[in-house]
Amino acid sequence: MTVQSLLKHWREVGLPGYAQFDNDMIFHSTHRYPDSLGRVIRVCLSLGVVPVFVPPRETGFQGMIESYNGWCQAKVWSRFQHHDLPDLQVHSDKYVEALLKQRAARIEAAPDRRPFPGDWKLNLKKRPSGRLVYLRRSNGKSEVELLGRTRALGQIWPSRLVRCEVDLEDDKIRFYTIRRKGTTGQPKILEVDYRLPNGGFQD
Numbered sequence: 001m002t003v004q005s006l007l008k009h010w011r012e013v014g015l016p017g018y019a020q021f022d023n024d025m026i027f028h029s030t031h032r033y034p035d036s037l038g039r040v041i042r043v044c045l046s047l048g049v050v051p052v053f054v055p056p057r058e059t060g061f062q063g064m065i066e067s068y069n070g071w072c073q074a075k076v077w078s079r080f081q082h083h084d085l086p087d088l089q090v091h092s093d094k095y096v097e098a099l100l101k102q103r104a105a106r107i108e109a110a111p112d113r114r115p116f117p118g119d120w121k122l123n124l125k126k127r128p129s130g131r132l133v134y135l136r137r138s139n140g141k142s143e144v145e146l147l148g149r150t151r152a153l154g155q156i157w158p159s160r161l162v163r164c165e166v167d168l169e170d171d172k173i174r175f176y177t178i179r180r181k182g183t184t185g186q187p188k189i190l191e192v193d194y195r196l197p198n199g200g201f202q203d
Contacts, residue, residue, distance in 0.1 A: 002026050003043050010047070014113025018050040018133070022062055028053065034148030035197050037128060045130040045168070046122055048114070052133040055161065061135065128196065132166040135178075146173070154190045171195045 010016075021027040021040070029038020037045075044051045054061035076095045082088040100107070136144040138160055142153045146164050153162065153175055163176040163186060175190040 003039055006040070006043060010049075011116045014115055015047055015049055016113055017111060018052050019044055020052045020054065020061075023053055023056045027051075031148065035199075036148065037132075037196070039124070041132065042124060042128055043122060045128045045132070046126075047117070047120065048130065050131050050133060053135065055135050055137050058137065127168075127198075129169050131168065134164040134166070136162050136164055138162055144175070151175075151192070157189065166194065168196060 006019075023031075025031065025038070027038070027040050029036055029041070041051050059066075072092070072095065076088075076091050080091050082091065134146055136146060138144050138153060138157055140158050142155065142157045143150050144153065144162050144164060145151075147166070151173075157177055161178045163178050165174045165176070167174065171194055173192050173194045174188055176186040176188050178186045
């Protein structure tokens with residue numbers, strides 16, 4: 001359902017450069033097996049959309065969507081007595097339409113989106129290409145959890161934010177230090193070889 005909702009939305013409004021997700025299994029797939037990419041990620045990659053995963057268990061990065069969820073609960077869910085699911089959908093659609101009008105200027109100023117390719121088909125057996133971004137916070141030993149594995153950063157950067165870029169075309173993972181106050185300077189501190197195993201993307 002998540003995949004179908006994404007595809008429906010992107011067909012209507014175009015493809016973004018990136019899509020931000022939290023680390024729920026709905027988006028990332030199982031956390032039980034290392035080097036595993038779920039269907040949502042593979043849909044993004046096949047359409048040239050960069051999936052970006054926020055740091056687990058940290059507030060702030062998902063502030064905009066959490067604010068939207070809160071307003072939706074207040075303005076739609078709690079405000080009306082819904083007789084059935086179609087009735088709820090009617091109220092939800094009205095709320096979204098009003099919100100789009102309210103934010104028209106912001107939407108107009110946003111980066112242009114690419115048209116959805118008319119001949120696109122998802123091939124789950126094809127090796128994924130493109131790039132994934134994981135924002136992670138290192139532990140006290142300057143290590144980060146990434147794709148089900150613990151990776152040492154190679155230098156002292158304990159309990160700090162790190163941008164991890166998984167490049168599936170160059171078979172590399174690159175690690176950059178970042179600060180929430182001043183994210184323009186993000187020096188690369190480590191680059192390692194990485195090739196996604198075949199079992200990580202086959203259904």
